[in-house]
């Protein structure tokens with residue numbers, strides 16, 4: 001039994017997938033090249049906001065762009081074969097030692113199926129894995145009973161703060177424009193949890 005007197009109390013902690021554990025934008029870029037939608041030598045753009053399509057002007061139609069991501073023959077591969085961020089697996093293992101951890105991701109049906117495959121393939125299998133099915137429901141991530149969330153999307157952190165829970169943005173180039181509690185690494189998030197009463 002691990003006994004660590006410095007350990008914080010056990011908390012119910014929700015972790016997002018894309019942009020937190022999974023390199024979705026990296027996978028998208030690779031898939032766009034593989035499918036010939038952008039040229040092979042296209043450098044990875046710096047994604048500095050949520051309107052992802054703006055960074056790929058080669059694809060003129062916004063609808064076509066999002067159909068490619070969420071509703072195409074490439075959708076499954078794009079999500080299921082995406083790289084895991086460095087340190088993400090170890091982060092989840094460490095977190096699960098001290099806290100009750102759940103995954104909350106927002107996906108449509110195809111993305112959800114691929115995300116479950118991705119989580120199991122990467123051995124990220126906390127006891128609770130939840131999905132906001134954005135193709136079926138309008139809901140926020142507070143519908144499940146977690147005290148704190150780590151997410152890269154400002155609106156999800158807001159949802160938690162609005163309900164007097166805690167939320168942290170994981171610092172990414174696409175979430176710079178907001179003033180919310182922010183951590184710059186997995187380790188910093190764990191430190192924040194350890195500092196909570």
Ligand SMILES: [Mg+2]
Nearest residue numbers: 016018019152
């Ligand atoms: Mg995300």
